[in-house]
Amino acid sequence: MGELAQYLVTGVGIGCAYALTGSGLVVIYRVTRVVNFAQGSFSVFAALTVTTLLAAGLPHGFAETLAVLLAGVIGLIVGLVATGKPGTTAQSALIVTLGLGVFAYAVEILLWGDQPRSFDGIPGSVGGIQKHYLLIIGVTAVVLGATALLFARTDLGRALTATAADPYAARIVGIDVTRMGLLAFALGGALGGLAGVLITPVQQVSFDSDVALVVSGFSAAILGNLTRPGLTLAGGLLLGVVQTLVGGYLSTSYQSEVALIFMLAVLVARAGRRDVLEAA
Amino acid sequence: MPDLLTVTGATRRFGGVYALRDVDLDVRAGETHAVIGPNGAGKSTLFKLIGGQLIATAGTIGYDGRRIDRLAPHRRARRGIAIAFQDSPVFHNLSVTENVMVGAHAVTRAGPVAAILRLPRHRRDEVTIRALAADALARTGLTEWADRPAAALPLGQQRALQVARALCGGPRLLLLDEPASGLRGPERTALATLIEQLRADGLSILLVEHDVAFVARLADRVTVLDLGRVIAHGTFAEIREDPAVITAYLGGPR
Numbered sequence: 001m002g003e004l005a006q007y008l009v010t011g012v013g014i015g016c017a018y019a020l021t022g023s024g025l026v027v028i029y030r031v032t033r034v035v036n037f038a039q040g041s042f043s044v045f046a047a048l049t050v051t052t053l054l055a056a057g058l059p060h061g062f063a064e065t066l067a068v069l070l071a072g073v074i075g076l077i078v079g080l081v082a083t084g085k086p087g088t089t090a091q092s093a094l095i096v097t098l099g100l101g102v103f104a105y106a107v108e109i110l111l112w113g114d115q116p117r118s119f120d121g122i123p124g125s126v127g128g129i130q131k132h133y134l135l136i137i138g139v140t141a142v143v144l145g146a147t148a149l150l151f152a153r154t155d156l157g158r159a160l161t162a163t164a165a166d167p168y169a170a171r172i173v174g175i176d177v178t179r180m181g182l183l184a185f186a187l188g189g190a191l192g193g194l195a196g197v198l199i200t201p202v203q204q205v206s207f208d209s210d211v212a213l214v215v216s217g218f219s220a221a222i223l224g225n226l227t228r229p230g231l232t233l234a235g236g237l238l239l240g241v242v243q244t245l246v247g248g249y250l251s252t253s254y255q256s257e258v259a260l261i262f263m264l265a266v267l268v269a270r271a272g273r274r275d276v277l278e279a280a
Numbered sequence: 281m282p283d284l285l286t287v288t289g290a291t292r293r294f295g296g297v298y299a300l301r302d303v304d305l306d307v308r309a310g311e312t313h314a315v316i317g318p319n320g321a322g323k324s325t326l327f328k329l330i331g332g333q334l335i336a337t338a339g340t341i342g343y344d345g346r347r348i349d350r351l352a353p354h355r356r357a358r359r360g361i362a363i364a365f366q367d368s369p370v371f372h373n374l375s376v377t378e379n380v381m382v383g384a385h386a387v388t389r390a391g392p393v394a395a396i397l398r399l400p401r402h403r404r405d406e407v408t409i410r411a412l413a414a415d416a417l418a419r420t421g422l423t424e425w426a427d428r429p430a431a432a433l434p435l436g437q438q439r440a441l442q443v444a445r446a447l448c449g450g451p452r453l454l455l456l457d458e459p460a461s462g463l464r465g466p467e468r469t470a471l472a473t474l475i476e477q478l479r480a481d482g483l484s485i486l487l488v489e490h491d492v493a494f495v496a497r498l499a500d501r502v503t504v505l506d507l508g509r510v511i512a513h514g515t516f517a518e519i520r521e522d523p524a525v526i527t528a529y530l531g532g533p534r
Contacts, residue, residue: 149398155405156395158378159385165371172331172368173445174357174386183392 006128007248008241013133015240016140017043017199021217022232023144024191028079029226030164031184033090038078038097039217040210041104042189043196046071047205048112050197051119060120068193075189079182086178101210108207116209121201136198143194144233147187151229160184164227212256216243219263225270235262283342284309284453284484285330290339292325299325301508302339307453312475312485314499314516316492318528321505323488324366327457330486331363332356343453357386362451364442366458372431376422379430379441380413383448409448416444419481420474436467443474454478456487460494472497504528 021039028036046067053063082088082096121132151157163170163180171177195213196205203209216239224231239262243255285307292300300322307313315323328334330341332353341349348356357363362383370379388409394402417423420440425433433441439459446454459475460468468491475498479485489495495502496516504512504519506528512519519525 150396153406154395154398154402155381155385155388155409156392158374158382161374161378162371162382162385165373166369169368169371170382171353172333172363173383174354174362174449175382176352176354 003248007244009129009133009137011241011244012237013136013202013240014199014244015237016136017195017213017236018216018220018239019144019233019236020140020191020195020198021213022220022236023147023229024075024188024195025217025221026224026226026229026232027147027191028184028188029221031160032079032083032093032181034083034093034097035090035226036078036082036097036185036188037094037214038101038104039188039192040214041101041108042071042075042192043199043213044108044205044207044210045074045104045196046193047196047200047209048108048117048207050200051112051117054119064197067197068190071193071196072186072190075192076182076186078189079185083178083181083185104210105207112207114207116204116206118200118204130202132201136202139194139198143191144229147191148229156183212259215256215263216240216259219259219266222263222266222270238262282309283307284344285486286342287326287330288340288342290326290329290341291337292322292329292334293337298508300329300336303505303508303510305503305510305513307484307486308500309452309484310479310482311500312479312487312498314495314502315486315488315505316490316495316502317505317511320507321528322508323505324457325508326505327455327486327488331361331455333367354386357449357451360450360452361455362446362449362453363455363457364446364459365439365456366461368442368457370430370433370438370441370445372429374430375426376428376430376433376441377410377413377417377426380416380444380448381409383416383445384409384412385449387449412448412450413444416447419447419477420444436463436470439463439467439471440474443478447478452484454483454485456485456489458489459487460489460491468494 021043024042025036025039028034049067049070050063053066054060078097078100081100082093122135124131151161159175160180160183163175163177167177217236220235220239221232223235239259243258246258247255283306287303287305290300290303291298303326305326315326317323325334329336332351336349340347343359343361348359371382374382388405417426420443422437422440422444425437430441456475459471463471472494475485487498499516501514502516502519503510504525511524511528512522
């Protein structure tokens with residue numbers, strides 16, 4: 001397979017992690033209006049947990065699943081801390097998530113040290129492409145598809161969507177809005193955890209890996225105003241591909257700039273029209 | 281007829297200002313009860329105390345023989361109190377049917393885990409909810425609009441949709457907050473006919489309304505508020521002759 005095709009598949013694989021991170025941000029933002037700055041730490045925490053679980057002798061698959069569920073629980077806890085007190089504004093909650101993200105650094109360094117870690121993914125390659133990238137793409141497709149179904153086809157999804165549209169009216173028609181917010185945080189946590197677990201075999205993870213992931217995930221999400229899952233997926237994949245191409249043909253040191261430039265471009269384009277975070 | 285809703289001594293203070301002072305009100309099973317009064321009389325405050333969006337400074341609210349005044353709004357919904365209109369616009373990002381189905385959320389039993397894993401329990405719930413929604417749409421004359429986005433409905437149909445959403449949870453008490461406001465003649469008549477139909481179906485209804493003709497047509501009994509107190513209650517014919525009511529509405533020596 002040609003070099004370009006390899007870069008494309010690799011880029012889509014990396015982009016899937018961005019899309020999952022961005023989707024976590026979107027789920028949380030839509031329901032609670034909170035931009036969750038702790039999103040990247042879900043990924044790091046889950047990935048580092050997998051290294052420990054594997055070292056303890058747990059089989060692949062089981063360890064990863066457990067870590068993703070743990071990330072969901074951590075998401076729930078972050079949600080509780082950030083939004084649990086009645087009357088907390090989205091802005092205060094945002095600051096709390098920022099604080100929790102920094103706190104996560106301390107916990108992660110205490111538990112796992114400050115050196116990068118990794119674990120094995122699916123071994124082998126087809127046509128010059130590591131099989132693990134195909135696994136990333138497949139799992140992401142299934143999970144984002146299931147998430148879309150959850151929102152479109154279930155009572156819970158309708159309640160979450162109604163809360164996103166108008167929390168005040170949702171409360172009046174009998175929806176426990178606080179509970180919906182916590183569920184969104186748990187779901188966001190699990191999506192973030194999955195991103196970390198999937199990406200770590202091809203990109204080492206350390207306590208501060210969350211920055212790169214969140215910058216790219218946020219850039220993807222901002223393309224869809226933090227509210228549109230489809231555009232977030234498209235943005236994530238696009239970013240992954242462009243970053244990989246830039247890394248392959250120019251220099252890997254430009255990769256994070258790509259996300260920042262992308263985010264700036266979207267923000268500048270949006271600012272000309274409406275306040276980005278208010279337009280829902 | 282026994283009382284379904286009993287408000288006793290309801291008081292709500294905002295800082296030093298009494299929005300509501302020592303208000304008694306009861307809604308009998310199967311009746312349509314209206315609360316009227318000039319602007320600032322405390323109608324909305326009373327409504328919010330019953331719905332749970334505000335908590336009373338003093339007084340009690342009983343529903344179906346139990347106190348509900350400390351319950352969160354969604355818990356009151358679960359007990360069978362549904363609210364429609366002013367503060368509860370339709371969800372514009374959902375279809376008409378989906379909007380109605382949201383109304384059943386309060387009474388579904390399968391939890392989030394069942395929904396995420398799409399367990400059989402959740403699927404059974406979905407089938408039930410869909411049937412309830414179809415029934416609510418039929419009762420409110422919205423069947424032909426079912427698959428449209430809710431945002432595309434004309435105002436009259438949006439009001440009907442709010443009623444349908446409230447009905448989908450199978451409530452016993454319907455709280456209607458200014459149902460007629462902003463509606464034109466024919467839409468208003470259609471809505472009044474719908475509310476009469478709901479009363480005939482056995483629902484208890486409490487409505488807060490400015491439009492006196494609307495109240496005269498629908499209400500079995502009327503409670504009149506002014507400056508946060510009850511100044512009269514009785515049938516529409518009775519309160520219409522009441523000097524205190526006439527003074528409150530038309531002005532004059534107090």
